[in-house]
Amino acid sequence: MVVAIGFEGSANKLGVGIVSDGVVLSNVRHTYHAPAGQGFLPRDTAAHHRKHVLDVLRRALDEARVTPADIDCVCFTKGPGMGAPLVSVAVVARTVAQLWRKPLVAVNHCVGHIEMGRLVTGARSPTVLYVSGGNTQVIAYSQQKYRIFGETIDIAVGNCLDRFARVLKLSNDPSPGYNIEQLAKQGTKYVELPYVVKGMDVSFSGILSHIESQGREKLERGECTAADLCYSLQETVFAMLVEITERAMAHCGSQEVLIVGGVGCNVRLQEMMATMAEERGGKVFATDERYCIDNGAMIAQAGWEMFRSGQVARLEDTWITQRYRTDEVEVTWRTD
Amino acid sequence: MSAEKECDSRLDWKLLKQGAEARVYSCMYLGKPAVVKERFVKTYRLPELDKKLTHRRMSQEVRSMARCRKHGIRAPAVFHFDATRRLIVMEHVTDGTLLKDYITSLNGGSKREEKLSNLVELIGSVLAQMHDIDLIHGDLTTSNMIFNAERRELTLIDFGLSYVSSLAEDKGVDLYVLERAFLSSHPNTETQFQILLDSYTRHSKKARAVVQKLDEVRTRGRKRTMVG
Numbered sequence: 001m002v003v004a005i006g007f008e009g010s011a012n013k014l015g016v017g018i019v020s021d022g023v024v025l026s027n028v029r030h031t032y033h034a035p036a037g038q039g040f041l042p043r044d045t046a047a048h049h050r051k052h053v054l055d056v057l058r059r060a061l062d063e064a065r066v067t068p069a070d071i072d073c074v075c076f077t078k079g080p081g082m083g084a085p086l087v088s089v090a091v092v093a094r095t096v097a098q099l100w101r102k103p104l105v106a107v108n109h110c111v112g113h114i115e116m117g118r119l120v121t122g123a124r125s126p127t128v129l130y131v132s133g134g135n136t137q138v139i140a141y142s143q144q145k146y147r148i149f150g151e152t153i154d155i156a157v158g159n160c161l162d163r164f165a166r167v168l169k170l171s172n173d174p175s176p177g178y179n180i181e182q183l184a185k186q187g188t189k190y191v192e193l194p195y196v197v198k199g200m201d202v203s204f205s206g207i208l209s210h211i212e213s214q215g216r217e218k219l220e221r222g223e224c225t226a227a228d229l230c231y232s233l234q235e236t237v238f239a240m241l242v243e244i245t246e247r248a249m250a251h252c253g254s255q256e257v258l259i260v261g262g263v264g265c266n267v268r269l270q271e272m273m274a275t276m277a278e279e280r281g282g283k284v285f286a287t288d289e290r291y292c293i294d295n296g297a298m299i300a301q302a303g304w305e306m307f308r309s310g311q312v313a314r315l316e317d318t319w320i321t322q323r324y325r326t327d328e329v330e331v332t333w334r335t336d
Numbered sequence: 337m338s339a340e341k342e343c344d345s346r347l348d349w350k351l352l353k354q355g356a357e358a359r360v361y362s363c364m365y366l367g368k369p370a371v372v373k374e375r376f377v378k379t380y381r382l383p384e385l386d387k388k389l390t391h392r393r394m395s396q397e398v399r400s401m402a403r404c405r406k407h408g409i410r411a412p413a414v415f416h417f418d419a420t421r422r423l424i425v426m427e428h429v430t431d432g433t434l435l436k437d438y439i440t441s442l443n444g445g446s447k448r449e450e451k452l453s454n455l456v457e458l459i460g461s462v463l464a465q466m467h468d469i470d471l472i473h474g475d476l477t478t479s480n481m482i483f484n485a486e487r488r489e490l491t492l493i494d495f496g497l498s499y500v501s502s503l504a505e506d507k508g509v510d511l512y513v514l515e516r517a518f519l520s521s522h523p524n525t526e527t528q529f530q531i532l533l534d535s536y537t538r539h540s541k542k543a544r545a546v547v548q549k550l551d552e553v554r555t556r557g558r559k560r561t562m563v564g
Contacts, residue, residue, distance in 0.1 A: 140520075142520075142523065143523050145523070147520040147523070148516070148520060149516065149517065149520050149521075150516070151516075153509065153512070153553060153556055154556060190382055190384055190385070195385070195389065197497065198474060198475075198497070198509055198510075198513050199474060199475040199476060199477065199497065199513035199514075199516075199517065200475075200477070200513065200516065200517060201509075201512070201513055201516065235381070235382050235385065236385070239378075239380065239381040239382070239385060242380050242381075243356065246356040247355075247356035247357075247475070249356070250353075250354070250355045250356040250479070251356075251436075251477055251479050251517070251521070252521075271380075272380040272381075273380070275379050275380040276378070276380045279376070279378075279379070279380075280354060327520075
């Protein structure tokens with residue numbers, strides 16, 4: 001039996017989770033919410049993580065009913081993410097690893113999402129749509145790497161949604177995207193927006209500037225409601241995401257699709273993806289907010305795989321990096 | 337004339353492939369081997385969005401194929417176009433292999449490097465020619481090219497995302513899309529892609545600005561900061 005503990009804090013979610021041979025023993029999370037109309041800043045987010053991390057760690061150990069002696073490896077997010085929050089959590093991981101005399105495993109955040117999605121849904125070798133506040137990628141596995149087939153060429157889809165939520169001054173609690181999703185349900189009128197797909201890549205910055213300027217004007221003139229704009233924005237950007245996912249599936253000859261990342265818990269996106277998959281005779285796998293949104297268990301799960309295949313980091317290699325691409329990781333734990 | 341009347345009856349259509357956009361069937365059209373590309377309704381998108389996109393893409397596709405052929409770039413000939421039925425009937429390119437399959441078939445074989453270099457050299461020159469007439473393909477992948485190794489001919493297909501533009505930015509993104517698809521579909525071909533770019537640079541009159549833009553787009557995408 002291998003027990004792994006994972007520390008995550010690459011963005012505004014702080015999480016510690018414990019996983020033992022595919023079973024999640026605990027998964028505690030504490031989220032930093034910026035005031036409405038604002039994004040989360042690295043400094044404030046890091047301060048939040050430092051303030052709460054020991055409490056979250058204690059709760060994770062208690063809930064899992066394990067003692068440090070039971071743990072086999074300490075996993076933490078090496079990147080990608082915001083520098084200050086990453087460092088503050090990595091310091092804690094390094095400290096407990098030395099106190100408990102356990103090996104450290106440095107995990108790529110995106111790979112964490114993929115491995116957790118595979119574990120929870122049982123998808124074997126899916127095409128992965130990874131959508132969050134910082135990432136938008138279409139990924140498929142081949143020859144020991146998670147290869148990126150398509151991605152955003154500018155901002156992430158979650159960033160586009162978050163920034164539009166700021167325009168509308170929507171609350172950041174539980175998340176701006178969630179509040180957009182709820183408001184969109186009341187939208188009835190489709191406001192035409194740019195639709196930017198380039199092969200398997202997408203672009204969102206033009207859509208954001210368009211809706212920020214034109215949308216605001218339409219709103220002021222009373223031609224549409226805030227709900228209509230949320231609805232139109234979701235319908236447009238999600239259609240783009242489903243389209244590039246389908247294109248990647250056709251290109252790779254794949255029948256399974258897995259959605260991960262914070263935006264992945266949007267039910268409308270899941271519905272659209274399911275419709276697409278059904279039309280192709282394929283299947284969609286999605287997880288709920290426990291695992292879609294950043295959490296500690298996903299880092300523990302990817303770390304568990306890495307640890308078992310011998311990927312352990314020396315202390316001097318446990319630095320963090322803001323830039324760490326999904327396809328840089330050698331996937332030593334898969335044999336297919 | 338309806339497509340159905342001139343093609344064999346629909347019952348004789350054979351499904352070749354379900355792509356992301358459309359189903360592709362083989363049939364005969366006035367005695368010639370043809371394919372029917374049928375863009376089915378995408379029920380996941382809003383009907384008004386779907387209709388607009390489909391219509392725009394179909395007419396772009398037909399125009400771009402004609403534009404290529406007019407300038408000596410190999411693309412299927414358009415036989416018939418039916419916007420209401422969402423059908424394009426075009427020449428069936430039978431004397432070649434899908435580039436993706438061809439490249440995969442080279443793996444482990446003799447003279448792989450040499451054959452690959454020769455091939456990417458050709459791709460570079462064809463794309464240079466295409467960009468010089470301001471045509472942006474929009475979905476350059478190795479699934480969208482057909483290669484005849486004997487005659488060393490490359491046919492471009494699937495122009496659904498194509499458009500006309502003279503901007504170096506658009507051409508740069510076009511190459512960027514290919515680079516991503518190429519390297520992810522065919523691991524360890526970085527040097528080959530450079531040969532492709534060199535060939536492109538030699539054959540295109542406006543290559544310098546385009547390659548410069550490509551570098552710019554790469555830093556926007558591949559190496560940009562990624563957060564949580």
